[in-house]
Amino acid sequence: MARQMTGAKMVVQALKDQGVDTVFGYPGGAVLPIYDEVFQQNDIKHVLVRHEQGAVHAAEGYARSTGKPGVVLVTSGPGATNAVTGLADALLDSIPLVVLTGQVPTFMIGSDGFQEADTVGITRPCTKHNWLVKETNALSPTLHEAFHVATTGRPGPVLIDIPKDVQFATGTYTAPVKGGSKRYQPQVKGDMQAITALVDALETAKKPIFYTGGGVINSGDAASQLLRELVDATGFPITSTLMGLGAYPASGKNWLGMLGMHGLYEANMAMHGCDLMINIGARFDDRITGRTDAFSPHSIKAHIDIDPSSINKVIHVDIPIVGDVAHVLEDMLKVWKSRGRKTNADGLAKWWKQIEEWKAVNCLTYKNSDKIIKPQYALQRLEALTKRHDRYITTEVGQHQMWAAQFLHFDDPNRWMTSGGLGTMGYGFPASIGVQMAHPDALVINVAGEASWLMNMQEMGTAMQYRLPVKQFILNNERLGMVRQWQQLLHGERYSSSWSEALPDFVKLAEAFGAKGIQCKDPADLEDAIMEMINYDGPVIFDCLVEKHENCFPMIPSGEPHNKMLLGDASTKDAIKEGGAVLV
Amino acid sequence: MSALQIKKGSTKHSAYNLRPTFSDVIETHTLAVLVDNEAGVLARVIGLFSGRGYNIDSLTVAEVDHTGHLSRITIVTRGTPQVIEQIKAQLGRIVPVHRVHDLTVEGPSVERELALLKVSGAGDKRVEALRLADIFRANVVDSTLDSFVFEITGAPEKIDAFADLMRPLGLIEMARTGVAALSRGSNS
Numbered sequence: 001m002a003r004q005m006t007g008a009k010m011v012v013q014a015l016k017d018q019g020v021d022t023v024f025g026y027p028g029g030a031v032l033p034i035y036d037e038v039f040q041q042n043d044i045k046h047v048l049v050r051h052e053q054g055a056v057h058a059a060e061g062y063a064r065s066t067g068k069p070g071v072v073l074v075t076s077g078p079g080a081t082n083a084v085t086g087l088a089d090a091l092l093d094s095i096p097l098v099v100l101t102g103q104v105p106t107f108m109i110g111s112d113g114f115q116e117a118d119t120v121g122i123t124r125p126c127t128k129h130n131w132l133v134k135e136t137n138a139l140s141p142t143l144h145e146a147f148h149v150a151t152t153g154r155p156g157p158v159l160i161d162i163p164k165d166v167q168f169a170t171g172t173y174t175a176p177v178k179g180g181s182k183r184y185q186p187q188v189k190g191d192m193q194a195i196t197a198l199v200d201a202l203e204t205a206k207k208p209i210f211y212t213g214g215g216v217i218n219s220g221d222a223a224s225q226l227l228r229e230l231v232d233a234t235g236f237p238i239t240s241t242l243m244g245l246g247a248y249p250a251s252g253k254n255w256l257g258m259l260g261m262h263g264l265y266e267a268n269m270a271m272h273g274c275d276l277m278i279n280i281g282a283r284f285d286d287r288i289t290g291r292t293d294a295f296s297p298h299s300i301k302a303h304i305d306i307d308p309s310s311i312n313k314v315i316h317v318d319i320p321i322v323g324d325v326a327h328v329l330e331d332m333l334k335v336w337k338s339r340g341r342k343t344n345a346d347g348l349a350k351w352w353k354q355i356e357e358w359k360a361v362n363c364l365t366y367k368n369s370d371k372i373i374k375p376q377y378a379l380q381r382l383e384a385l386t387k388r389h390d391r392y393i394t395t396e397v398g399q400h401q402m403w404a405a406q407f408l409h410f411d412d413p414n415r416w417m418t419s420g421g422l423g424t425m426g427y428g429f430p431a432s433i434g435v436q437m438a439h440p441d442a443l444v445i446n447v448a449g450e451a452s453w454l455m456n457m458q459e460m461g462t463a464m465q466y467r468l469p470v471k472q473f474i475l476n477n478e479r480l481g482m483v484r485q486w487q488q489l490l491h492g493e494r495y496s497s498s499w500s501e502a503l504p505d506f507v508k509l510a511e512a513f514g515a516k517g518i519q520c521k522d523p524a525d526l527e528d529a530i531m532e533m534i535n536y537d538g539p540v541i542f543d544c545l546v547e548k549h550e551n552c553f554p555m556i557p558s559g560e561p562h563n564k565m566l567l568g569d570a571s572t573k574d575a576i577k578e579g580g581a582v583l584v
Numbered sequence: 585m586s587a588l589q590i591k592k593g594s595t596k597h598s599a600y601n602l603r604p605t606f607s608d609v610i611e612t613h614t615l616a617v618l619v620d621n622e623a624g625v626l627a628r629v630i631g632l633f634s635g636r637g638y639n640i641d642s643l644t645v646a647e648v649d650h651t652g653h654l655s656r657i658t659i660v661t662r663g664t665p666q667v668i669e670q671i672k673a674q675l676g677r678i679v680p681v682h683r684v685h686d687l688t689v690e691g692p693s694v695e696r697e698l699a700l701l702k703v704s705g706a707g708d709k710r711v712e713a714l715r716l717a718d719i720f721r722a723n724v725v726d727s728t729l730d731s732f733v734f735e736i737t738g739a740p741e742k743i744d745a746f747a748d749l750m751r752p753l754g755l756i757e758m759a760r761t762g763v764a765a766l767s768r769g770s771n772s
């Protein structure tokens with residue numbers, strides 16, 4: 001149905017037609033016509049953030065916790081450039097976002113006008129696709145295509161740059177077409193010959209492992225269900241990347257825990273020693289593989305990924321399958337069942353025996369204290385006191401993030417929001433706001449480091465304004481802890497600029513915003529303090545003073561393979577060789 | 585294990601049409617990329633190459649289907665088989681890219697480039713330049729008493745050879761179009 005309306009109205013209409021209920025944004029001259037339309041309707045809620053980076057991370061939190069695209073509206077120039085970090089973050093973690101930016105009017109483009117920036121040029125390498133719309137008639141098809149591209153295939157952020165005259169002018173609005181744009185239709189069904197080859201391998205493998213990633217979660221609930229069925233039916237062990245936590249339940253009996261640089265000993269050892277590795281929706285990231293030429297040297301490797309460019313990018317695989325995880329798993333289960341559900345029972349029994357020995361190492365053991373709160377202990381208490389809640393966790397970036405991944409357990413997908421690929425400090429707080437907007441009654445906790453948290457602390461204003469009871473659980477070690485750890489291990493204990501100096505009084509800071517502040521430094525008080533945080537109806541900043549020099553283990557040193565993992569401080573001396581030191 | 589016995593290239597839609605990627609040998613490939621002729625598409629392609637550290641030896645682009653607004657970008661690039669496969673997969677990810685053809689592996693193809701060369705000189709050198717131009721089937725498209733502009737078409741190596749010969753004879757400027765390439769036979 002074609003209707004005449006202004007470009008600004010089209011934007012709001014298209015958002016409604018795409019089922020959008022929440023937009024995160026910040027106004028400015030070049031988007032005023034759109035804000036005027038937002039003002040005159042009640043279907044879409046607009047959340048005024050305090051910095052455009054916050055808007056994008058909030059939209060990421062919204063997207064990651066709902067499976068729907070997150071939507072952002074910001075102005076031209078500085079509005080757009082402030083959004084860039086969030087775009088790069090969403091691109092690396094495959095989070096679907098639609099970001100709308102205002103632009104100077106078409107007739108001023110190229111004149112270095114006020115708040116003009118080459119937004120499509122700047123964001124081209126950090127979006128999945130972007131558009132500059134120069135005619136009002138092109139606006140609605142572009143908006144609909146943007147949603148299609150963001151959410152189809154490997155999801156990602158897209159951006160539409162809309163000059164102000166295009167917003168004012170009147171044109172024809174067209175409704176979304178079913179099935180989305182014809183020109184972008186990634187393949188979702190896997191190749192049956194390859195799937196059959198994988199089933200062949202699965203039936204005979206003696207030491208198989210599932211290595212799963214964020215792609216399972218992006219594929220949707222059906223993918224997680226099918227994965228659970230497959231794991232339980234085959235009895236194979238399963239590990240996951242940081243991004244994939246929750247797709248298979250942490251309470252499931254085949255769960256080995258997270259793998260990778262700070263992954264669990266049993267998960268990494270099993271990856272190293274397996275004879276069949278089934279990668280489902282993960283991308284052989286360098287945090288996972290360690291040294292690539294010594295990565296899982298004796299395994300047949302299968303890789304299921306919707307993005308053909310992920311295949312053979314880092315690790316050469318033997319059975320590549322391009323397709324959507326849910327589609328491929330469904331076909332795979334069908335073939336495997338029809339052939340009699342065979343596995344190599346003897347081999348598997350021995351494999352599990354070996355894995356149990358690795359598990360017995362208890363790699364997450366740490367030395368607790370009754371004088372000072374150990375960060376691991378704080379997270380164990382948090383886990384115990386919140387796991388029965390309808391709980392969502394976001395994190396910042398650093399040691400606390402890795403400890404959170406190790407010590408918090410996720411039984412469902414979409415419950416864990418963290419910046420994996422880009423490792424963006426400042427992600428967690430705004431992300432928690434986005435999550436809470438999508439799940440108003442849930443318990444939303446951002447596990448933070450004091451340094452990361454300060455990077456987007458202005459969003460306290462947003463949390464207060466929208467009465468979002470987000471809990472900021474800050475593991476305050478007064479250090480850029482992860483940097484300090486690397487300096488200790490790699491740079492002769494020269495702690496160059498890794499102290500968090502001149503920290504604010506977090507309790508007073510909370511109070512200055514009208515929120516609640518809690519400080520805790522005695523392990524004996526911790527449980528009561530956490531309960532106080534949970535029970536408070538409103539935003540809380542929880543300043544948890546923890547051991548300042550705790551290191552995060554296990555750790556695969558840079559440039560080493562999985563079986564050279566460090567388990568504790570005793571094993572760290574000279575662990576990182578010269579070659580490894582150049583790696584990040 | 586049977587998994588490894590699937591013939592590469594046996595299915596159209598899986599990554600099995602990737603070639604084995606173990607080799608360290610640097611290969612030169614000519615890629616034909618069919619794209620929507622829309623603003624920024626060339627920047628996307630070039631940005632991909634610079635952002636990911638791939639080489640471009642030659643690049644040509646022009647609209648080839650005016651009603652469908654399709655352009656054809658011909659890229660000559662170098663890399664190990666693994667890098668070449670990555671380049672093709674990354675190109676295929678770009679939303680306005682319709683198809684990526686690797687003319688180097690998809691069977692025989694023809695490659696042509698056009699160049700203009702300005703050669704200045706007098707006496708014997710001038711006569712020799714003209715004689716060589718004739719051998720290479722280069723045309724004179726401009727002439728003054730002490731210079732020629734030659735137009736030459738051919739495979740890039742032929743143009744290289746011609747330019748090498750012209751250099752001692754007074755080559756002062758050259759413009760090349762970059763490679764245009766098509767597969768042989770009746771299929772598109």
Ligand SMILES: Cc1ncc(C[n+]2csc(CCOP(=O)(O)OP(=O)(O)O)c2C)c(N)n1
Pocket residue numbers: 396397398399400401423424425426448449450451452453475477479480481482483
């Ligand atoms: C925006 C940004 N800048 C710098 C870094 C590098 N970096 C990684 S972890 C880290 C320290 C984080 O400190 P904190 O938030 O206190 O967490 P901790 O490691 O102490 O738990 C830094 C500086 C980063 N990841 N992101």
Ligand SMILES: [Mg+2]
Pocket residue numbers: 398449450451475476477478479480481500
């Ligand atoms: Mg810290």
